Amino acid sequence: MMLTQTDRSKFRTLLDAITLNSDNDARAALIYLETERSPIVVSRRDFRQSIRAHAAALRQMGIAPRDLVVIAHTQNLESIYAFWGALMLGAIPSVFPTLTEKLDAAIYMRSMAELARLSDVRAIFTTDAFATTLRDHVPCPVFGSEQLAASISRGDVDAFVPSPVPDADEIAFLQHSSGTTGLQKGVALSHRSVLNQLARYSDALALNSQDVIVSWLPLYHDMGLIAGFLMPLMQGVPLVLMSPFDWVQHPALLFRAIHAYGGTLCWLPNFAYNHCARRIRQRDTEGLSAASMRMFINCSEPVYHESHQQFLSRFAAQGVKPEMLAVSYAMAENTFAVTQTPIGTAARLDIVDRTELERHRVAVPIAAHHSRAQTRVSCGPTIAGTAVRVVDGVGQSLPDRHIGEVAIQSDCMLSGYYKRPDLQPFQDGWYRTGDMGYVAEGEVYIVGRSKDLIINAGKNIYPQDLEAIVNTVPGISAGRAVAFGVPDEREGTELIAVIAEITTDDPGERKQIAAQIRQTVVQQSMVTVSYVQLVDSRWLIKTSSGKIARAANRDKWLAEREAT
């Protein structure tokens, strides 16, 4: 039996996961892949035992029900077991990115300390190397891998009695939208919401026991955590998992995994289609087949038709077909999926008049060969239990094909933002997503955002955060920097541009300032700036209220670039 809408009532909490019951004990729960290493195959039995061992160890380390446990680890089995071990104790796990060589350690520590203080974190689990230093900076215990392993070997797993099963409305875990700052909102999800989502979404996918899910996605992101981690383990569908760091550098790993394990489902942000198509060497896919795939699901950033086309033509020889290319519109606040392309069909295309869309905010169909034609890729219809409305600035519903803000209502919504009673996510029972889109023939199309958010390679980035970082670089006129996203067809994502006003004419100094902008941003935010433009005083356009106008400056910069 799987978790479906029909059998939903048989599941009370995430601890009813199929991987955790004792049928089919020898079946693989999880296969972990790394470049140049042998695959690690974890059977259901081993998975269950490891989770129990971790739960016992966590309890010994003082973790109790409802404690917030932060897992800031490299993607590995230990962090996966710690996550489920915490669930087994009724504690609240939340996954964060770990410190990498590129990040500024001091800033990472400060934001962890802030998170620990504001969210009342009970303990942080991380690597040994990092635990030693982090311990001096945060107001809660920090445990490295060695301590966890020692606690496991000391613990008496056989004598371990799990905590009483939590109530369905208790918070199961938190999802943080992206990045590392402690001021981020923690999206709190109840067992009930997560199970509702998994039942509804599994039905939309016709998920079955023959499926194999392949994922390289990070667990600190909703797509990775829900689709590429919780769903397969809840449903007893084998999960083939790799680390995002490994995959980004070695994208062919994904196709090797699909071939070796008969992968059927894989979620990818749009940039990944370009990354695979452009950067997997021919030699690396010779003899590999992806014919076992049912769907590659494009999710978490705007979908480019061109990205799908590139992917199709590059991997046609591996058996990739148009009907395998699906789309899902998803967000952490709805646990995950809001929409999904129906199975067995290619994502629908809507060819609309670009000028009408931009000027009058209406998606008017137009002939494909017309010079104003623009191809929009549908995100599909909503999944059962989730409703979408497109609203104007005052919250009034708009007719079909009119662009407005997408609002959603469902039975798999967040309970609230963790320890932030001041933030009210709902307005009249609807969650306003901040995404702009339209509905046509029952399907949802996303065209942009109401805020200046940048989505770079699947990560949400606020330009004001980047501007604050850039403003700390010496040599830049105070407050005279702007950051924005530039959609890039080649990369299939938005690239980041920074423009800053400076007063020096000295070429050496200018190079130094530009280099420092790139360096400072990557160290503090984990994102790479693709374009740095230094300009003279009074280049930047300000609004009448004295704020830097991002859209106007982007347009000016693009126009100047075009002219040269």
Next chain:
Amino acid sequence: MDEKTIREKLRTYITRELIRDAGYLLTDTEGIVTGGLMDSFALAEFAVYVEQEFGVYIPDADLTVAKMNTLDQMVARVMQDSK
């Protein structure tokens, strides 16, 4: 191909295509990934270019930030298999 040619070809390619600033004066020893000049995605792109341009296939194990962070490192790796 001699080392000097390989070095200048790589320097031009990296500044123009990966850093997206043809005027950038890239030194032999600065950290290209750790300095925020390009992201780790670009390592895979670099590998495609090296195979096309020099006929050198760099195995995944060598395509890491630690091993391919500077122009010096990249040149040395290409030279190792260059005919």
